Amino acid sequence: MIQKIIPSVTEAVRGIANGSTILVSGFGGAGLPIYLLDALAEQGAKDLTIISNNAGNSGIGISKLIGLGQVKKMVCSFPRQPESGAFDDLYRDGKIELELVPQGTLAERIRAGGAGIGGFYTPTGFGTELAQGKDTRVIDGVNYIFETAIKADYALIKADKGDRWGNLTYHRTGRNFGPIMATAARCTIAQVNQLVDLGDLDPETVVTPGIFVKRVVLLGGKS
């Protein structure tokens, strides 16, 4: 029997080791797996590389992990946020690495990672400082730069409904990076708003098929 539902957030983040690379869904607060991030803060893994669109704000979520000194490197498109203080201070002091990636390139690198593709050529960023050191190529008269795929040890994502096979649906723009991040990690952990019985999700509406998900946990482990 397949049982991916984990009874508590503490158990859901078990095993995340120091030095792990972690994909974190969310666009601002929408789709941010806040309970999983809180559990990771408590669990205490360090030297983490976090890949997420933003670098957190207001001392919660990713910002909390950064403030606690757990994050070695951020890979993101838009670290600057209202009250993104934790990141800003460490960055100015040279105490946290930043790999800045155009948002579409970030999404596509993650998608490629999940699809077994090593990299791809894109025109985005050509001729800019974000193209420095990258291979270039002209295809049909258009300038492209080469971007490598992103794969991670873990993906922490927020979904709406989940079942014990790991099938997931999302809520509104909370979907954002969740479906692609789920495909690109060795272990995807989903925080869901609601657990449902197998068969309750209409197969037509499943957004992330369970094969991409290892662990499902209800909110803060409440049921």
Added chain:
Amino acid sequence: MIDLSKVQKRSTADIAKRIVQDIPDGAHVNLGIGQPMTISNYLPSDREIILHSENGILGMGPLATGDQIDEELVNAGKQPVTMLPGASLCHHADSFVMIRGGHIDICVLGAFQVSVKGDIANWRTGDPKAIPAVGGAMDLALGAKKLFVMMEHLTKSGESKLVKECTYPLTALTAVDYIYTDLATIAVTPEGLVAVDWIDGLSFEELQELSGVPMKRAIQ
């Protein structure tokens, strides 16, 4: 020096309304964060214009108020929004397929500088203390079929934002199609900048002088 105090510049709303004139019925449009987002306030009811939000909405509606607010339904600026009948949601890779795959008809972005070749600089000034953040700007600048820039014509200190070569870090090369400012509407063509229209009280020669770059006037 040309005295601009004697002329009525276009307000942000005026620029937005001018841009709306160039958005056809049925267009799929992405409005950048900041001033471009205000264009959504002036979309005409007799044209169906579908707004795309980079975080996965096609068919975005006005900002949400009161009971409509859902913290998980936000625009690119992370403000709560609504969806129109016919809207769809997608994940980030598909949303950027729409952008990078050339499916979005028009994108409107703000800019610090635009060059005579249509290069755009809009994501950082190079201030070493500033936290760099690029978001979707580089994808949008190149991916949309047409790129409109909405900006003030001059900096606060009176320098033209139209330049021979961008001195700020580039967002994209040869990407801009039209520039809409508080003084004029300017097309970027293979032959250089072409002034399409400009505000009353300002001559073409004065516009050229203020702009500080070679410019032709459109054949009226």
